[in-house]
Amino acid sequence: MIAPLPVRASVRGVQHEYQRLNNCGPVTIGMALSRWGGTLNQYAIAPKLKPYGGDVNVSPEELSAFAQAQGMDVHLARGGDRTLLRSLLAAGFPVIVETWFITHDSGGMGHYRLLTGYDDASGQFSALDSYLGPLKMNYAKFDELWRSFGRTFLVVTPPEKRAALSAVLDWRADRAREQAAALWTAQREAARRSDAVGFFNLGQAHLDAGKASAAALAFDQALAATPDRSLDPTRPAWVQGGLAWRTLWYAFGPFEAYTRTGQYGKVLSLTGAVLRSVPTHEEAQYWRARALAGLGRTSQAQAAYREALRVRPSFTEARSALDDLDENT
The missing domain is CATH 1.25.40.10 (Tetratricopeptide repeat domain)
Structure with missing residues (x-):
């Protein structure tokens, strides 16, 4: 029998960083790596991921490749759901999510966020946002923004956590x-x-x-x-x-x-x-x-x-x- 998830959970040890222009990808992968002792910030990561300053997008695949080059394992997939996110967070794994983001001056755009916790009592995820800072996101409103990218998620872990992550992913560890x-x-x-x-x-x-x-x-x-x-x-x-x-x-x-x-x-x-x-x-x-x-x-x-x-x-x-x-x- 699968044990019920706790009502709330929070992943500790993640360092927040505010982004420079179009740097949400470099910042967010750096924040995810900080959970496992990483110290790279956007000024070290961005030149690798986007050597040309006018690059407006770093794809999830590029984030994955960068993390793997740092010796990490990455699970990148579409089709996530709230239960999976809560399970990962309860197990101590922060999750990068690709979401839609809307500002009054610039309109709608893609934006990465790092989920670090949840609270079922308030119905909210905790996230580190490179643009807005630490924030809470209502479950339903978050899902509407997340579905714009097919509910894409990335989990970055050191190799020694491979078995633990696989246990949380369960059948999702099978790509097919x-x-x-x-x-x-x-x-x-x-x-x-x-x-x-x-x-x-x-x-x-x-x-x-x-x-x-x-x-x-x-x-x-x-x-x-x-x-x-x-x-x-x-x-x-x-x-x-x-x-x-x-x-x-x-x-x-x-x-x-x-x-x-x-x-x-x-x-x-x-x-x-x-x-x-x-x-x-x-x-x-x-x-x-x-x-x-x-x-x-x-x-x-x-x-x-x-x-x-x-x-x-x-x-x-x-x-x-x-x-x-x-x-x-």
């Missing part, structure tokens, strides 16, 4: 079962809510399961849905489709699904919209290059790959793809 559960949840939520976020999460869950065609159809539905203005208060008039303006600054599932299904025109349209706002967006340049290569526009693809590598010289996929193009031209 975890992805299947995320797809099941996404299907039901998309059917129930029929909104852009739900369809977007469904597309990503299909893509994670290797179903590019199904993913592309779900992303079509997300893009055709009615925009939720509450998530996007500063949305420019030229932005089209159901997704919040900055969604594709952080999440690249549509680029991949449309590339894998040969819908290169859609990739060029979507990446063009991102690059209109952020000309230095390396992931948009990478997927744009993939689409251009698919269309046989080799010299333009090479230029886009080179731009991606200028922004992030360590972009392995872009380097490999460019090398392949160079060898065959």
Whole structure:
């Protein structure tokens, strides 16, 4: 019989740091590492994760790779839930979550937070926020912000905690079962809510399961849905489709699904919209290059790959793809 979770729990020994511009990723991974004795701050981490100062996004995969380079284990997945978060926190594991974040002046954007505790009596998570500082987040309101990124979470642990983490994750330690559960949840939520976020999460869950065609159809539905203005208060008039303006600054599932299904025109349209706002967006340049290569526009693809590598010289996929193009031209 599984023991009930305590009514409240708090993870000790985590150091908070306030961020500089666009540094929530470097700061949050540094805070997570501090739980296990890490002393790196954003000034040491950011130059590694985002050597070009104009980089507006550090992906969960980049955070994971950085932590692993420090000798840590990382469990990165989508489809988390409140019970899992509470279980991890009760066991002493802080959790990085990728959430939507809304400010009056800048509007909606992606933002990492580090959960460090919970209290069922008040119905709140405790979080360390690199922008706002330590804060409490109502369970339901937090989930609405978290679902914008498919309830993505990262748990960073030293290798000696591997067995303890696996015990908490239980069946989620099996990647195939975890992805299947995320797809099941996404299907039901998309059917129930029929909104852009739900369809977007469904597309990503299909893509994670290797179903590019199904993913592309779900992303079509997300893009055709009615925009939720509450998530996007500063949305420019030229932005089209159901997704919040900055969604594709952080999440690249549509680029991949449309590339894998040969819908290169859609990739060029979507990446063009991102690059209109952020000309230095390396992931948009990478997927744009993939689409251009698919269309046989080799010299333009090479230029886009080179731009991606200028922004992030360590972009392995872009380097490999460019090398392949160079060898065959």
